[in-house]
Amino acid sequence: MTHAKSELTVGEMLLRHGISRRSFIKFCTATASAMALPPWMGPAMAEQLRNSPRPSVVYLSFQECTGCLESLTRSFAPTIEDLIFNTISLDYNDTLMAASGEAAESARAKAMQDNFGKYVLVVDGSVPTGAGGAYCTAGGRSAEDTLREAAKGAAAVVCVGTCAAFGGIPFADPNPTSAWPVSAIVGDKPLINVSGCPPMPEVITGTLLQFVTTGRVPDLDEHRRPKVFFGNTIHDRCYRRPFYDQGKFAKTFDDEGARNGWCLYELGCKGPTTYNACATIKWNGGTSFPIQSGHGCIGCSEPGFWDKGSFYSPLSAPAWGKAGEVSPRQVGELAGAAVAAGAVLGLASAGVSRLRQRHGEQHTDNEPKGS
């Protein structure tokens, strides 16, 4: 993972590993297909990659749990080995790299200097700004400083995970570290959000691959997520959708409906409001995804998912309680107080009305007869 290796083109690297051009085109075609790119993109990607030096990637981790990197290492198409050994030059990642301390930091500085304006900056985790940035430091520098410096020479910034993309759990109320998403700090670079807690491994690798092969930022949605992966809701592609349409819903996680694979809407599934590729690409090499395993979607790839109420409260349910759930008792108290206040108001307005009527009658009685 040294910079010298990145001088070789990808084609040369592959030849050294005994991989034929035909095999490589097949790999690129399969990858393009996984990313739902047009058929001509496979050979075009292969050609671009073969003739280019492996693009430098600097991967910074800030306020996060390393779940995103754990997810990335489980990518099947392309695999993490393919990605970091054959396609990109991962010049800095403090978890995967062998070097540590000064050696690691100087590798990052060198990669950034040698590839200024060309490297892809991948960021994982939110950026805490409270207490002068003391909540997250590496090599004596705050996450915010490191990010600002690294972003200057980046060709693009890829925010991996909901923490980097939208602030995630650190950003959730009460946000004790004054955490921010990357977009709040880096405003002048092409920025791609690959959200999810964690994001899907194939979505991370696919997005990186698409950028390094085409050199273009893919089509993004309003949250700067690649439309190719975030264009549909989980609900749109869910295999349980027919049960939603039939009005068949599981009431508990172990009832007959749940065993029959009925829709989990009543159990709080956030699939209808969550954009991600879980229901199509699935996890662990296409094995399954949370809904298939019997749990509703928690909406982890959406902004503010941690603050949107209980994971187990249906989307259509009222949500103003502390935990995002409203109990009938709370509703009863609210309604009772409001009705009581209304009744007092009614009493007062009826009293005013009676006084006016009485006043009107007295006025009529006092008028001279025959007038």
Add this chain to the structure above:
Amino acid sequence: MDLLSFARGPALKVALAVFCLGVGWRIVGFWLLRHRRNLNKPRASVLKFLSEGFVAVGSRSWPHREFIGRTGAGEALGYSYHLGLFAVVLLFTPHILFLGSLFGVTWPGLPSSLITMISVLTLTLFLAVLFRRVTNPVMRMLSNFDDYFSWFITALVMVTGLAATAHIGGPYQIILGVHILSVDVLLIWFPFGKLMHAFYIFPSRAINGALLARKGAVS
């Protein structure tokens, strides 16, 4: 806070509070108004005129044989869309969940596809009702902002609900947010407009029936 969180969170809370306050105010205020003392000698026993009050709720809710030719179509239209509204509000599973979280009771719903069909039919009847209102000179003269706004807000709730169910018109969370927000507006408007007839209609028929019975008339 996104639109959906706002609509089903603070906006709904305020709307429910205003709804309850308004209904309490209107009912108590109306009930305690000073009524003119009835000096006539009662023509029936108290039991009789109370029972006639209940009878009137039923008899006045059915078209009178003599006028059925003139009023039957309008009443059929009115009853049909009310039944449609009740079915959609009370028998669609997401609505049952919504009401269940408010009152703590749930009941079986109808298939979503059937509810969608009922909604489309109800909306069509709703348009027919509006057409009748604007084309009939007498009804047009009797109508005011209250009638049109009450129609509009109810129709908006139905249209956005249909769009949310069918996943058309935009992202689901936006359409669902607009749908719930339109329900919030309806709840706020409810006690102060003609939608309040939902609370007044049966008591007023019962009171009329009882007063007529007291005078010796039969409902």
